[in-house]
Amino acid sequence: MIWNETIECMDRRDMHKLQEIRLKNTVERVYHNCEPYRKRMQEAGITPDDVKTLDDITKLPFTSKKDLRDYYPFDLLSTPMSEIVRLHASSGTTGKPIVVGYTRKDLNIWNEVGARCFTAYGLGKNDIIQVSYGYGLFTGGLGAHGAAETIGGAVIPMSSGNTEKQIMLMHDFGAVGLACTPSYALFLADALKDSGIPREEFKLRVGIFGAEPWTEQMRLELQEKLGIKAYDIYGLTEIIGPGVGHECECQNGTHLCEDHFLPEIIDPETGEVLPEGSMGELVFTTITKEGMPLIRFRTRDLTSLNYEKCSCGRTSVRMGRILGRSDDMLIIRGVNVFPSQVESVICEIPELEPHYMLIVDRVNSLDIFEVQVEVKESFYSDEINRMLQLKKKIQHRLQGVLGLNPDVKLVEPRSLERSQGKAKRVIDKRKL
Numbered sequence: 525m526i527w528n529e530t531i532e533c534m535d536r537r538d539m540h541k542l543q544e545i546r547l548k549n550t551v552e553r554v555y556h557n558c559e560p561y562r563k564r565m566q567e568a569g570i571t572p573d574d575v576k577t578l579d580d581i582t583k584l585p586f587t588s589k590k591d592l593r594d595y596y597p598f599d600l601l602s603t604p605m606s607e608i609v610r611l612h613a614s615s616g617t618t619g620k621p622i623v624v625g626y627t628r629k630d631l632n633i634w635n636e637v638g639a640r641c642f643t644a645y646g647l648g649k650n651d652i653i654q655v656s657y658g659y660g661l662f663t664g665g666l667g668a669h670g671a672a673e674t675i676g677g678a679v680i681p682m683s684s685g686n687t688e689k690q691i692m693l694m695h696d697f698g699a700v701g702l703a704c705t706p707s708y709a710l711f712l713a714d715a716l717k718d719s720g721i722p723r724e725e726f727k728l729r730v731g732i733f734g735a736e737p738w739t740e741q742m743r744l745e746l747q748e749k750l751g752i753k754a755y756d757i758y759g760l761t762e763i764i765g766p767g768v769g770h771e772c773e774c775q776n777g778t779h780l781c782e783d784h785f786l787p788e789i790i791d792p793e794t795g796e797v798l799p800e801g802s803m804g805e806l807v808f809t810t811i812t813k814e815g816m817p818l819i820r821f822r823t824r825d826l827t828s829l830n831y832e833k834c835s836c837g838r839t840s841v842r843m844g845r846i847l848g849r850s851d852d853m854l855i856i857r858g859v860n861v862f863p864s865q866v867e868s869v870i871c872e873i874p875e876l877e878p879h880y881m882l883i884v885d886r887v888n889s890l891d892i893f894e895v896q897v898e899v900k901e902s903f904y905s906d907e908i909n910r911m912l913q914l915k916k917k918i919q920h921r922l923q924g925v926l927g928l929n930p931d932v933k934l935v936e937p938r939s940l941e942r943s944q945g946k947a948k949r950v951i952d953k954r955k956l
């Protein structure tokens with residue numbers, strides 16, 4: 525099912541024309557209404573008149589997370605506060621949070637893109653949808669909530685946590701859709717099993733998972749454990765929240781709502797726009813937002829874009845899985861390591877649970893890299909030989925994928941800390 529066929533299946537030339545008009549309007553808007561943007565453009569020696577085609581976007585300076593911090597809380601708004609009807613914020617690892625303001629129209633855009641996502645997952649007005657993303661300043665809860673209401677579904681505004689109640693309501697209300705982080709979904713899968721309630725008594729069919737990187741292997745694991753189809757939902761606070769992109773029934777790439785959020789892929793080192801299909805850093809320009817439009821915002825997310833038409837009929841560009849964030853990349857003994865690479869190895873080994881933790885330290889100027897991973901209950905044993913063999917197997921596979929030989933520590937089932945929101949899977953003691 526397609527929510528907005530005219531847009532989602534639009535001829536690509538028409539989409540370009542639409543994007544071009546909207547880009548020009550946005551550049552005018554920020555130039556005239558937002559001092560920091562005007563200054564930046566003046567410093568770069570350009571005016572809105574210099575942006576005539578989509579290609580001219582490269583003349584515009586980038587915006588970064590640091591800019592949002594520097595102009596905290598409201599200096600990047602392009603509308604007076606009287607037009608703002610909602611504020612959200614996201615706290616990073618350090619310092620002040622970043623703040624985003626939405627006008628009424630911005631909230632409508634958010635609901636529209638959210639509705640496209642939920643419709644693509646096969647959900648509709650007859651479905652009950654449990655939203656287990658956190659509600660509050662985080663955009664996950666209210667974003668998914670708006671999407672579910674817009675398609676006419678019945679929302680259970682659960683928020684995260686309170687796991688027993690999650691399972692009880694999912695069962696008693698007959699939730700068909702579950703929206704939460706993939707790591708929390710894993711946790712709920714275990715809780716569902718522990719509840720002793722037979723799977724047939726649940727109506728759950730669709731997982732709406734995002735807010736953190738997850739691998740194809742993790743999808744298979746979740747689909748099997750929960751007996752559902754697990755779909756990706758992508759988004760970030762700065763751009764709007766969940767709904768910037770979504771998978772469709774083909775589960776073959778995340779369609780971006782590019783009539784609202786214009787994507788580019790750049791080389792994270794040089795800032796150059798890369799040729800179609802290349803892996804690089806994703807950059808977005810919001811081309812319809814009023815409250816806080818962002819020009820060429822550097823997401824730090826590493827991925828690639830595919831402009832081929834999808835078998836679902838949509839022509840919108842598809843984003844590959846997010847490999848990680850350029851700022852999440854670990855450099856261990858000079859080798860670049862993404863937690864997602866470790867995850868893909870762990871999920872492929874049947875004796876292991878998909879729960880893991882990476883611990884990095886530096887002793888006598890040498891990097892120490894430990895991978896802690898849970899062994900499945902059915903395989904866990906006191907037999908040293910059996911465990912040693914498993915350890916060797918994991919080490920061998922990790923060596924193959926990472927080009928590094930980490931210490932592997934097998935831990936008891938359910939001993940690693942579980943997360944109810946975004947998972948924390950790396951402890952880098954070198955930075956502490």
Ligand code: DLL
Pocket residue numbers: 614657663664665667733734735736737738756757758759760761762765766767823825846849
């Ligand atoms: O995580 C918004 C969201 C809520 C998306 C619920 C999906 C579902 P932030 O807290 O600002 O916003 O974090 C944004 O999370 O730049 C990515 O690094 C990561 N991320 C979000 N969705 C995905 C995904 C929300 N589907 C940051 N796959 C982004 C991989 C994701 N990473």
